[in-house]
Amino acid sequence: MKKFDKERVLLAVAGPVIALVAAILLTSVVLIASGKSPIEPYTLMLEQASYSDVQVLIINQASMYYLAALAVAVGFRMNLFNIGVDGQYRLAAMMTAVVGAHLALPSFLQIPTLLLVGMLTGALWAGVAGLLKVTRGVSEVVATIMLNAIATSLIGYLTLKDVWGVQVGNNMTTGTMKESGWVSGIDLGSDVGQIYGLVFLAVAMGVVYWIVLNRTRFGFDLRATGESESAAAASGVDAKKMVLTAMLISGAVAGLSGLPLLLGDAHTYSLSFPTGLGFTGITIALLGRNNPVGIAFAALLIAFLDKASPALDYATPVAYEKEIATIMQGLIVFAVVISYEAVRQWGLRRQQKQVGAELAAAAAQNNVQKKEVAA
Amino acid sequence: MSTATIAKPQAEQPGKGSRRVSLPVLLLIIAGVLVLTSVVRLVTGAHGITSTGQMSTALRLAVPIGLAGLGGLWAERSGVVNIGLEGMMILGTWFGAWAGYQWGPWVGVVFGIIGGALGAVLHAIATVTFNVNHIVSGVAINILALGTTRYLSKFTFENVPQGSSKQSPPIDSLGTFDIPGLSGWLDTLNTKHWFLVSDIAGLLGGLITNLSPLTVVAIALVPLSWWVLWRTAFGLRLRSCGENPVAAESLGVNVYKYKYIAVIISGGFAGLGGAFLSIVASNVYLDGQTAGRGYIGLAAMIFGNWMPGGLALGAGLFGYTDSLNLRGGTTNVHALILLLAILLVFGAAYLVWRKKLVPAVITAVVSAGMFAWYLGTHEVPKQVVTATPYIVTLLVLSLSAQHLRMPKADGQPYRKGQGK
Numbered sequence: 001m002k003k004f005d006k007e008r009v010l011l012a013v014a015g016p017v018i019a020l021v022a023a024i025l026l027t028s029v030v031l032i033a034s035g036k037s038p039i040e041p042y043t044l045m046l047e048q049a050s051y052s053d054v055q056v057l058i059i060n061q062a063s064m065y066y067l068a069a070l071a072v073a074v075g076f077r078m079n080l081f082n083i084g085v086d087g088q089y090r091l092a093a094m095m096t097a098v099v100g101a102h103l104a105l106p107s108f109l110q111i112p113t114l115l116l117v118g119m120l121t122g123a124l125w126a127g128v129a130g131l132l133k134v135t136r137g138v139s140e141v142v143a144t145i146m147l148n149a150i151a152t153s154l155i156g157y158l159t160l161k162d163v164w165g166v167q168v169g170n171n172m173t174t175g176t177m178k179e180s181g182w183v184s185g186i187d188l189g190s191d192v193g194q195i196y197g198l199v200f201l202a203v204a205m206g207v208v209y210w211i212v213l214n215r216t217r218f219g220f221d222l223r224a225t226g227e228s229e230s231a232a233a234a235s236g237v238d239a240k241k242m243v244l245t246a247m248l249i250s251g252a253v254a255g256l257s258g259l260p261l262l263l264g265d266a267h268t269y270s271l272s273f274p275t276g277l278g279f280t281g282i283t284i285a286l287l288g289r290n291n292p293v294g295i296a297f298a299a300l301l302i303a304f305l306d307k308a309s310p311a312l313d314y315a316t317p318v319a320y321e322k323e324i325a326t327i328m329q330g331l332i333v334f335a336v337v338i339s340y341e342a343v344r345q346w347g348l349r350r351q352q353k354q355v356g357a358e359l360a361a362a363a364a365q366n367n368v369q370k371k372e373v374a375a
Numbered sequence: 376m377s378t379a380t381i382a383k384p385q386a387e388q389p390g391k392g393s394r395r396v397s398l399p400v401l402l403l404i405i406a407g408v409l410v411l412t413s414v415v416r417l418v419t420g421a422h423g424i425t426s427t428g429q430m431s432t433a434l435r436l437a438v439p440i441g442l443a444g445l446g447g448l449w450a451e452r453s454g455v456v457n458i459g460l461e462g463m464m465i466l467g468t469w470f471g472a473w474a475g476y477q478w479g480p481w482v483g484v485v486f487g488i489i490g491g492a493l494g495a496v497l498h499a500i501a502t503v504t505f506n507v508n509h510i511v512s513g514v515a516i517n518i519l520a521l522g523t524t525r526y527l528s529k530f531t532f533e534n535v536p537q538g539s540s541k542q543s544p545p546i547d548s549l550g551t552f553d554i555p556g557l558s559g560w561l562d563t564l565n566t567k568h569w570f571l572v573s574d575i576a577g578l579l580g581g582l583i584t585n586l587s588p589l590t591v592v593a594i595a596l597v598p599l600s601w602w603v604l605w606r607t608a609f610g611l612r613l614r615s616c617g618e619n620p621v622a623a624e625s626l627g628v629n630v631y632k633y634k635y636i637a638v639i640i641s642g643g644f645a646g647l648g649g650a651f652l653s654i655v656a657s658n659v660y661l662d663g664q665t666a667g668r669g670y671i672g673l674a675a676m677i678f679g680n681w682m683p684g685g686l687a688l689g690a691g692l693f694g695y696t697d698s699l700n701l702r703g704g705t706t707n708v709h710a711l712i713l714l715l716a717i718l719l720v721f722g723a724a725y726l727v728w729r730k731k732l733v734p735a736v737i738t739a740v741v742s743a744g745m746f747a748w749y750l751g752t753h754e755v756p757k758q759v760v761t762a763t764p765y766i767v768t769l770l771v772l773s774l775s776a777q778h779l780r781m782p783k784a785d786g787q788p789y790r791k792g793q794g795k
Contacts, residue, residue: 030526034526034530081510083514132769132772132773136772136773136774136776136777137776137777138769138772138773138776139677139776141458141510142670142673142674142677142768142772143769143772145667145670145674146670146674146765146766146768146769147765147769149667149762149765150762150765150766150769152761152762153758153759153761153762153765154758154762156758156761157756157758157759160756160758279514279517279518282514283514283515283518286511321526321529321530323522323525323526323529324526325522326518326521326522326525326526327519327522327523327526328522329518329522330515330516330518330519330520330521330522330523331519333511333514333515333518333519334497334501334512334515334519337501337505337507337508337511337512337515338501338505338507341505341506341507342505
């Protein structure tokens, strides 16, 4: 019965494509308005992407974005808005770095332990918001925003010199991690760089995400609760427990998202550790429509914008502002959500029309039959 | 039929009365907290916690939060969640500074409002016309506002003297004023450190010392918002869109129009809050100046149960905890730990009275921990001070969230004719 509907595929692809085209057009308008060439920045950025060292940077960055976006997407599937991914991954990365600096196990134990520490820390921090939501009814949006700010202070305190901090020059770090906890990557030569080993973890998490959500009872309950809490409750799902579980899982995945960089390259948590991953994760989860493959493409796209745009500042003969990439990100989100909504409405109308046509045809046939009987 | 419908609200009345805090009870609670604070101040010797300077700083920090909260109030009363307040504030800081350094501070204020409203138009188009998820649209506005202002700074502030890509040239001040006589008198009363009298003098003195005209405008906007929203036909229609848009539509209200107006006003308030930051609170635009105040404003509004008065109280509380950051925070927050511990003792006693034993024990244990922390240390780490406003927000929300009621159709999608 399940026949291949060409128009449905078209509908699924139309959203992102329309969004991208709209975002590029709008960005060009901004460029023209500021008296710059509306095309050259794109060619400059594409040229950047053809260098293999930039490609490695993009893949590494995308792996972190991918994990952060998965964390956001788990919440989204359940109608939960985990804005706290940002605080969760920073706190988790810091705790992992501290444990990694003080614990010395053989590699095959050390690395799983570190991953576990990251996941538990992230889950703990997200769990606070989950617990407040189910027991006290505090909106998870506000709670996670507050927890982000509190995480910043907490990290500031824990990296003080008389707590766990180690000063290196002007930078506060948590001390270098023991080498057994380093995850070696694929070395592509000194001038190209190294692909983080944990890129594969990101891919594996994508597969796990898909299996858990689409092929297990738990995933079904989770999606059902997201679609309609009352309907799920009627079929025996404990909504409160689901909220807490989803929050914990989201936090655990968020806790992993800083680790590719930490275990693969930085080996210490310092003031220069990247921030804002969680917010980019929201963009990416939206762009990828909570679909593991879609998120992968979205993560690569945003990582490309990130890593190819700094070159704009040094372009000759005309330099461009690299902030144009941030504007483009914001525009992409807008274009994406609006075009998805528009395409959805269009799809609904098309479906209504189809059903209407079928019903009309059936009714017409009935009438004909009746007439024949009457005749 | 008719008897049943009349009897129902009467039956509900007593239950409603006991749940809601009446004005005398509220005043009693405020007075109680004031007395306690005074006691704590005398015990700890941390006179800073109610000094005129502290209160004056608190007010200056509360104004942008309150304005953001008012913005949130207008939007959410019409049924649109506005988490893009942060981005609209950022636009307000930039536009306010950009116009302010060229054409004077008052023009800056106007441009700040316009900047915030521009962001709001975008939010309204996305959420009202296209029915996009309100939070998603808000997050997008926050990203976009950040990128746009940074981009624009490179074209404008970077090329003028005293400006850079992260900072605008200085803006002329709007000036400040005191109430002659009274301000000085309250200040001397405050420095005497008398029980209760000095605290009240500090509180009142802070409200009338070093006032910016924009602060007065901002404070006046709180009752004005209440009056417009709750005492005019326009306000009634606007709120009906947030409670039940289908019913409003059936009475001939153009729901789209009211939502647009509400969201744009909301952005104007947030923009004004931003302009206050760049023109009054400091005298330049700085990259990252808002530092999450839009979000805190939203939390203040939720804390205030979607009402202007409660919102102002919330903003005052956050402004106060924020001001500890700037003035002797480490010792003052240390003193406040004692205050919190005492308050928790009262909370535990209340819970015992209500026969809720398990929460009472937990509260008592937390209180004991606070006492131990207070006695074991002389001041708190600086990081605790920075986190204080956020921890207070979480604490207050976790205590009050269940008594709050948001507009019924807040954040819900609405299509014209959906009720047919």
